[in-house]
Amino acid sequence: MELRFYNSMTRRVEAFETLAPGKVGMYTCGPTVYNFAHIGNFRAYLFEDFLRRTLEFAGYEVRQVMNLTDVDDKTIRGSQQAGKALKDYTAPYIAAFFEDLKALNVEPAAVYPAATDHIPEMKALIQALFDKGIAYKSEDGSVYFSVDKFPDYGKLAHLDRSALRSGVRIDADEYDKEGVGDFALWKGWDEKDGDVAWDAPWGRGRPGWHLECSAMSMKYLGESFDLHTGGVDNLFPHHENEIAQAEAVTGKPFVRTWMHCAHLRVNGQKMSKSLGNFFTLRDLQAQGWAGREIRYVLLNAHYRQPLNFTFEALSAARAALARVDECVDALAARAEQAAADTGARVASQLDAFAAALADDLNAPEAFAALFAFVRAANAALNAGLPPAGAAAALDELRRMDRALGFVFFGRAAQEAVPAEIQALADARARARAQKAWAESDRLRDELAAKGWQVRDGKDGQTLKPLAK
Numbered sequence: 001m002e003l004r005f006y007n008s009m010t011r012r013v014e015a016f017e018t019l020a021p022g023k024v025g026m027y028t029c030g031p032t033v034y035n036f037a038h039i040g041n042f043r044a045y046l047f048e049d050f051l052r053r054t055l056e057f058a059g060y061e062v063r064q065v066m067n068l069t070d071v072d073d074k075t076i077r078g079s080q081q082a083g084k085a086l087k088d089y090t091a092p093y094i095a096a097f098f099e100d101l102k103a104l105n106v107e108p109a110a111v112y113p114a115a116t117d118h119i120p121e122m123k124a125l126i127q128a129l130f131d132k133g134i135a136y137k138s139e140d141g142s143v144y145f146s147v148d149k150f151p152d153y154g155k156l157a158h159l160d161r162s163a164l165r166s167g168v169r170i171d172a173d174e175y176d177k178e179g180v181g182d183f184a185l186w187k188g189w190d191e192k193d194g195d196v197a198w199d200a201p202w203g204r205g206r207p208g209w210h211l212e213c214s215a216m217s218m219k220y221l222g223e224s225f226d227l228h229t230g231g232v233d234n235l236f237p238h239h240e241n242e243i244a245q246a247e248a249v250t251g252k253p254f255v256r257t258w259m260h261c262a263h264l265r266v267n268g269q270k271m272s273k274s275l276g277n278f279f280t281l282r283d284l285q286a287q288g289w290a291g292r293e294i295r296y297v298l299l300n301a302h303y304r305q306p307l308n309f310t311f312e313a314l315s316a317a318r319a320a321l322a323r324v325d326e327c328v329d330a331l332a333a334r335a336e337q338a339a340a341d342t343g344a345r346v347a348s349q350l351d352a353f354a355a356a357l358a359d360d361l362n363a364p365e366a367f368a369a370l371f372a373f374v375r376a377a378n379a380a381l382n383a384g385l386p387p388a389g390a391a392a393a394l395d396e397l398r399r400m401d402r403a404l405g406f407v408f409f410g411r412a413a414q415e416a417v418p419a420e421i422q423a424l425a426d427a428r429a430r431a432r433a434q435k436a437w438a439e440s441d442r443l444r445d446e447l448a449a450k451g452w453q454v455r456d457g458k459d460g461q462t463l464k465p466l467a468k
Contacts, residue, residue, distance in 0.1 A: 001058045003358050006304060008235060008258040009156055013360050016257060018226045023061045025225035026052060027217040027255075029234055030066040030112065033093040034074040036280040037100060039298065039309060040264040040271050044231040046295060047261040047303040047361075049106040051229065053403045054357045064109040065220045068094060071115050072209050076196050086196050087116070100281045103291035105409040113216040115207065119198050121215040122207045126185050126200070128249045138176035141188025141203040147181040150244050156258060157236035183241050184208040210241035214254075218246060228255040235260050261303040267310055284314075292410035293317045299363055299404070320371070325411055326464075327374045328397065330381050333462075334390035341388040346380045346396070349373040353400050370400055370407075417463055421452050425463055428454065432461075 003016040018024055028048045031037050037045075048064075055062050069075070070090040079089035094114075101108070115122075126143055129135035134149045147153045154161055189197045189204040197204050207215075217225065223246070230239060239258065246254040263270075266277035284294055296317040301307040349369040356365035377385075377393050385393070401407035417425075428443035447454050453464045 001354055001358055003054070003058055004360055005257060005259055006360050008260050009255075011158070018060070019224065019256065022059065024055050024063070024227055025221040026055075026062055026064045026227040026229070027213070027221060027225065028064060028066045028109070028228075029213060029230040029238070030068050031093075031097055032069040032072055032074055033090045033097060034072075034078045035093060036096055036282060038271065038278060038280050039266075039284070039294070042100070042104060042281060042294075043264040043298050043307055044229075044261050045101070045106060046104060046298045048229050049104075049405065050299055050303070050363065050403065051227075051259065051361060052107060053405060054361060057354070057357060057399075057403045063221065064107075065111045065113065065217060066109040067213055067216050068097075068112055068114040069209060069212060070094070071196060071206055076193055079196075080194060096282075103281065103285070104295050105291065105405045107405075111220050113220065115212040115216070118212070118216050118219065119207065121219050122211050123198075123200050125211065125215045125218075125245060125249065126202070129185065129245065130202070132248060134248050135185055136178060137202050138188075140176060141205055142176075142184055143186035143188075143202055143205075144177055144182040145185055145241070145244060145248075146178060147183070147244070148179050150248050152247065153181075153244050154240065156243055157240050159236065159240070183210060183237060185211050185245070210238055211245060213238070214242045214245040217242070218250075223250040223254075224252045225255060227257050227259065229259045229261075232260040232262055259303075262306045264298075264307045264309055266308075268308055289314055289318075290410055292406045293321060295406050295409075296321060299406075300367055302363055303361055321406065324370075324374055324407055327377050327381075328394070328407070328411070329464075330462075331377060331390040331394050331397075334381060334385060335387050335394060337387050339387050342384075342386045343389075344380065344383070344385055345389045346373065346377045346385065346393040348396060349376070350396055350399060353403075357403055366400075366403070370397075370404065373397070373400070417452075421447065421450060421463065424450075425452075425454060425461060429461055432456075 004013050005016050006013045028045075031041060048066075052062050052064055071086065075086060075090055079086045082089055126135055129145065130143075134146050135143050136146060137143050153159075185208050186200065186202065187205050187208060189206075193206065197206055217228070228239065228242075235258075243254050265271065266279070269275055269277060271278050281291075281294065285291070293314055297309060297313045298307065300313075300317070349372050352372070353366055353369035356362040356369060359365070373393075373396065380389065380393070397407055401409075424443055424447050428440050428447070431437075431439040431443060444454050447463075448466070451466050453466050455462050455464070
């Protein structure tokens with residue numbers, strides 16, 4: 001299974017190749033833990049989870065590292081407003097983030113390095129940049145990376161270097177920089193930071209955000225690794241600065257393949273609290289939406305295309321997953337029956353599904369293959385699919401779900417049928433056997449009024465609680 005992904009560095013879809021055969025070192029930019037993550041964040045995290053699952057579906061062994069930014073302006077400001085130590089302030093948001101990942105069935109990374117636990121590695125990287133003559137100290141005690149001394153700067157963002165000299169797209173509000181495009185490696189201590197600071201040979205202060213990811217990714221994945229991901233807003237300057245910091249020290253290519261997902265919009269607009277369309281995962285859960293439904297919506301678009309999140313899409317996801325669940329339940333019931341194997345099987349969609357994944361994570365085509373299989377399975381069940389064929393169909397759905405992560409995850413437990421409901425269903429079955437169609441319809445309506453749906457199939461009637 002040859003995978004082909006769009007590489008942001010080369011700006012083309014190309015065959016995915018790794019440094020070590022069969023193994024992938026993958027770094028993903030994680031949350032800044034000053035608040036609960038919102039659904040725009042989770043669009044990126046679910047893209048990365050889908051990517052990792054696809055790699056594993058294709059047979060790769062993946063080592064994923066996701067950082068936790070627990071020291072920056074937002075976390076410091078939040079901790080001070082709350083009157084808490086930085087670690088005490090960020091700890092609940094870190095715990096909430098892991099709960100949210102679990103609710104969305106995101107596979108855990110191998111390592112979740114927190115910035116405050118890796119200050120020695122960051123100081124070592126800065127010292128190496130001083131030794132190379134690329135880092136310099138300003139009068140306020142901050143340390144900057146001299147972009148003019150790294151000729152390859154801008155190659156990921158394909159940036160015209162004249163933009164660095166003119167200040168286009170560059171934040172130039174720091175003190176005493178030699179060049180307008182230079183960026184902070186270390187921020188000299190300021191009284192507004194309170195006690196959030198560390199001693200260093202060049203002065204007391206704290207690391208810059210860009211530095212964190214370079215230091216931690218190289219610690220856990222090596223000086224060069226295979227795959228780095230994030231939202232498109234990370235491409236510049238964050239990922240560009242990561243490359244500069246790493247390659248200026250090592251002289252080696254930092255990352256082979258870069259992948260970025262597009263923005264999420266809500267009801268066609270940028271997500272904003274002022275517009276009333278800003279949602280955390282917990283906001284949606286409080287409204288009764290399940291993690292698997294949210295996962296379905298956030299995956300059901302190509303990752304390089306903007307995704308418009310709506311509540312209509314959530315409703316459609318609920319209905320679509322109900323169809324999948326009905327098929328799975330019917331296949332499971334048939335697989336448990338005792339009957340001879342006629343050799344009949346559901347026509348496989350696994351090749352089409354795998355081809356969609358291999359084509360730059362084409363989620364819409366992968367979803368299409370899933371539902372083509374569900375339709376074929378339902379038709380085969382109605383035609384008398386034998387138990388062995390039903391079991392084989394379930395195995396194929398499990399293979400697909402290795403990448404999708406919502407077919408079997410979070411399914412409602414089968415609800416026991418109350419004796420009163422079962423008695424009504426049995427009475428209806430007798431009425432149908434006697435061809436008393438009016439009585440059969442009356443009992444069906446009574447069951448519906450009590451919250452139960454009855455369906456007739458080749459194997460008799462089945463009962464299912466109606467969605468509440």
